[in-house]
Amino acid sequence: MKSTSTDKSKISLRELESRIDHLDQRLADIGDPITPAQVIQRRQFERDRAELLHLCAHPDPADRVFLARHTGRPGVVDYVDHLFTDFFEQRGDRLFREDPSIYGGIARFHGQPVTVIGTRKGKTLDENLACHFGMPCPEGYRKALRLMRQAAKFKRPIITFIDTAGAYPGKEAEENGQGEAIAKNLAVMSRLPVPIIAVFTGEGGSGGALALGVGNRVIMLENAIYSILSPEGFASILWKDPDRSDEACSVMKLTARDLKDLKVADRIIREPLGGAHRNPGAVYTALDRVLAEELKGLNKMSASELINKRYARFRAYGATTPKTASKKGDA
Numbered sequence: 001m002k003s004t005s006t007d008k009s010k011i012s013l014r015e016l017e018s019r020i021d022h023l024d025q026r027l028a029d030i031g032d033p034i035t036p037a038q039v040i041q042r043r044q045f046e047r048d049r050a051e052l053l054h055l056c057a058h059p060d061p062a063d064r065v066f067l068a069r070h071t072g073r074p075g076v077v078d079y080v081d082h083l084f085t086d087f088f089e090q091r092g093d094r095l096f097r098e099d100p101s102i103y104g105g106i107a108r109f110h111g112q113p114v115t116v117i118g119t120r121k122g123k124t125l126d127e128n129l130a131c132h133f134g135m136p137c138p139e140g141y142r143k144a145l146r147l148m149r150q151a152a153k154f155k156r157p158i159i160t161f162i163d164t165a166g167a168y169p170g171k172e173a174e175e176n177g178q179g180e181a182i183a184k185n186l187a188v189m190s191r192l193p194v195p196i197i198a199v200f201t202g203e204g205g206s207g208g209a210l211a212l213g214v215g216n217r218v219i220m221l222e223n224a225i226y227s228i229l230s231p232e233g234f235a236s237i238l239w240k241d242p243d244r245s246d247e248a249c250s251v252m253k254l255t256a257r258d259l260k261d262l263k264v265a266d267r268i269i270r271e272p273l274g275g276a277h278r279n280p281g282a283v284y285t286a287l288d289r290v291l292a293e294e295l296k297g298l299n300k301m302s303a304s305e306l307i308n309k310r311y312a313r314f315r316a317y318g319a320t321t322p323k324t325a326s327k328k329g330d331a
Contacts, residue, residue, distance in 0.1 A: 057273060059223070060249075060250070061249035061250050061252075061254065061255050062231075062245075062246040062249040062250070064223045064225060064249075064255050064256075065225055065231060065249050065254070067223035067271075067275040067276075068202045068203050068223055068224055068225045069202065069203060070202075070275055070277055072275075072277035073163070073201065073202050073275065073276050073277050074201065074276055074277070074280045074283065074284075075118075075120060075121055075122075075123070075161075075163060075201070075202075076103050076116075076118030076119065076120050076161040076163070076201075077103060077120060078280065079118070079161055079199075079201070079284070079287070080103070080107065080116055080118075082280075082281075082284040083109065083284060083287065083288050083291070084107035084108060084109055084114070084116060085107065085108045085109075086106075086107055086108045087105055087106070087107040087116070088105045088106045088107070089103070089104070089105040090104060090105045090106070090143075090146075090147060091143070092143060093139040093140075093142035093143040093145075093146060094142075094146060095139065095142055096138075096139045096142070096176065097139050098139070098143070099136055099137050099139045099140030099143060100120060100122075100127075100130050100131050101119060101120055101121075101130075101131040101132050101134055101135060101136040101137070101140050101164075101168070102117065102118070102119060102120065102136050102140035102141070102143050102144050103117070103118050103119075103120040104116060104117035104118065104143065104144060104147045105147070106156070109157075109159070109291065109292075109295070110292055112157070112295070112299075113154070113156050114151075114156050114157045114158070114159055114295075115147055115148065115150065115151035115156045115157070115158045115159070116158075116159050116160075116161070117144050117147055117148070117158065117159075117160050117161070117212060118160060118161030118162065118163070118201075118212075119134050119136060119161070119162055119163050119164040119208075119209075119212065120134060121133055121134030121163060121164075122134075132168045132170075133165070134163055134164045134165065134203075135164055135165060135166060135167060135168040135169070135208060136164065136167055136168060136208065136211075137167075137168045137170075137172075137173045137176065137178070138173055138176045138177050138178050138180070138181035139176070139181075141167075141181040141182055141184075141185050141211050142181055142184075144160075144185065144211070144212060145181075145184060145185050145188055148185075148188065148189065148192060149188070149192075151192075151194055152192045152193055152194050155193075155194060156194060157194055157195040157196070157197070157295055157298065157299070158192070158194060158195070158196045158197070159196075159197045159199065159291065160196070160197070160198045160199065160212040160213070160215065161199050161201055162198060162199065162200045162201065162202075162204050162209050162212050162213055163200070163201045163202035163203055163204075163224075164203055164204070164205055164208050164209055165203050165205040165208070165230060166205035166206040166207070166208035166209070166229070166230075167182060167206070167207060167208035167211070168208075181211075182207045182208070182210070182211040185211040185212070185214075186207075186210065186211060186214055189214035189215075190214055190307075190310060190311060190314070191307055192306075192307070193303030193304075193306060193307060194303070194306065195216055195295060195298035195299060195301070195306060196214065196215040196216050196217075196306075196310065197215050197216065197217045197218075197219065197291065197294055197295070197298070198212065198213045198214070198215035198217070198218045198219070199219045199220075199221075199287070199291075200213070200218070200219070200220040200221065200224040200225075200226055200256075200265070201221050201224055201276075202221075202224055202225075203224070203225055204220075204224065204225060204226030204227065205227065205229065205230060206227075206228055206229055209226065213226075214310065214314065215310070216298055216306055216309060216310050216313070217266050217267070217294050217298065218264065218265045218266050219265070219266060219267045219268075219269060219287075219290060219291075219294070220256035220259060220260070220265045220267075220268055220269070221256065221268070221269045221271055221276060221283065221287075222256055222268055222269060222270050222271040223256070223271050223275055223276065224256055225254045225255060225256075226254060226256075226259055226264065226265070227252050227253075227254035230245075231245040231246070231248040231249045231252060231254075232245045232248075234248040234252055235247065235248040256268045263316070263317075264317065267290055267294075269283065269286050269287050269290060270286060271283060
């Protein structure tokens with residue numbers, strides 16, 4: 001049987017993903033091997049699959065954007081189910097209506113009461129449409145704000161999970177105060193006297209992501225992204241050509257590694273070869289350990305320390321060291 005070996009420089013991760021899925025299906029079709037021929041075929045498929053996964057070991061920025069948007073990635077509901085106990089969902093913003101694109105409530109993490117909030121894309125088409133594919137409306141951000149204020153009142157740490165292309169851009173959302181809702185979240189989050197940990201699990205787009213991202217600590221999955229706008233939007237604005245989005249990925253500094261180097265992200269959670277959807281359990285285990293470590297440190301800080309360090313963190317974004325003026329008086 002001919003091997004599926006290929007040159008990574010000549011194939012996108014999207015095509016590798018398709019080939020791996022095809023092999024997964026072939027392996028499932030074989031089931032438990034009952035003949036020598038099936039045993040040989042299964043072993044060959046497993047070798048081919050391992051080889052393809054190995055080619056996924058060094059994705060470029062465009063590949064990471066593809067993985068960040070992958071529909072199979074674990075979402076906030078998955079993380080709540082696997083990392084927390086006694087979760088009690090809370091709905092509604094007490095002003096207008098419920099927005100399912102924001103999922104949140106009270107839970108326990110290793111026995112400690114916490115408030116968990118995250119953007120939800122949904123798993124089925126009906127859920128995708130109801131959640132605007134993970135793009136919250138103003139009432140969603142106001143619900144999140146209500147839960148965060150409640151957390152501050154009862155001194156519960158806040159953990160947010162972010163996976164959104166951005167805030168919902170529809171006409172109704174703008175009429176209902178989308179910009180104000182996001183701005184209010186930023187202002188209030190910056191002054192909350194409890195620990196806040198923001199976890200970027202997939203996409204982190206613009207103010208829609210930042211509205212839940214004002215944390216004392218920012219954690220990113222290895223293939224998560226965080227940027228001012230989408231690569232397609234960047235390419236359309238800068239080059240008037242959305243087809244150059246792959247090129248935009250390389251210059252936007254939107255990957256977890258880029259953002260850690262820029263001190264925007266604090267820690268990176270390694271993902272299995274091929275992305276988090278290939279082995280979600282490994283991601284849950286790693287994230288559980290990191291969250292426990294971070295909460296342990298943050299719980300030791302006073303309210304004023306938490307607020308001041310969070311404020312200083314965001315004030316330092318984009319700061320540069322001014323060049324020393326030359327002897328000739330040049331500025």
